[in-house]
Amino acid sequence: MRFARRLISALIMTIAAAGAIRVKGKGGTPPRHGGWRPVRIPPNDGGIE
């Protein structure tokens, strides 16, 4: 009985901590698109750049 109480308390504390981090956390969602920009390559060489 004592073990079960401890287990339930630990679970509640874990859920509370995870909930607090999720609500108050500042991580946000990582970007899922973008990050590329077009480049223009000039014809400036006769061999290796």
Place this chain on the structure above:
Amino acid sequence: MTLWLAGNGVVGSRVAKLCGGEVVALFDPRRDPLPEMDKGDSVVLAYPGRHRSLVEQCGLQGASVITLADDLNDTQQLFELDAIFAKNEASLVIGSGMSPGLSGLIARHLSSRLSRVDEIHIAMHGTAGPACARLHHRSLSGHSPGYVDGDWKEFHGGSGRELCWFPEPVGAVDCYRAESPLPILLHRTFPDVRRISSRRSATRRDRLTARLPMLRPPHAEGGVGALRIEVRGALGDGARETYVMGIAELVGSASAAVIAAMVTELNENGLPNGVVIPGAKDLPTNRLLHHVQEYGVRIQEFTGQPSD
């Protein structure tokens, strides 16, 4: 000078359109006898299958040849023809599509920013016409060469999953090792690089059915394809750096643009005699990439910053 064009599929028809200013003569080597060619003519082979014997005959007539080089064994045999082309003062361009082809050119462009290149990793998404789709299907069940820490290793096609990020609108796609001559071509142009890998995108169904015949006929043309070139190495002060460039474009259009760029360079300034591999040190890489852009391909660089 005549430009002989073999293949009238997705890539071949676009090459004919892009090279409209040249004298283009179509022929089908699978049906017609080899036409009489003059010294200085150029031949573009934009059809699937093995090209070695045809390339040899063209070389003996003194014509320069531009091939897509999509077959691993055939490509390795093409290297043996170097002496014939060098003797006849002609060029044999091996690998002139999106990959091999554009991938080598961009890898060389990126390597010029580094004082030492250690790794080159290429990933490709999409196919051009039906022949290209069949090749993609077969490649996932073939043997994929990879260069790892200075040694060649044979991997199974369809292994080595990696999530690769391509330019928009393609985005993130799972890519796998596949049978391709690209690592061998890149090793010839970058002999000091310790790691070279090549991957192609595939779905679960592609991998599951790779060893079976295609379950349904391929589309007339695949959708928007993409290419990603990642070059890792060291700067002059020893700092490690990674550069990534790519394109998102119809594979047939990008391949045709690379072929047209090679034809333009061949006619305007000439290419080295003998075997020529896109990305080789003695090629005017920036000028070729400029031609590719002029033919409508938009090259992009990964910055790591969201675009909006």
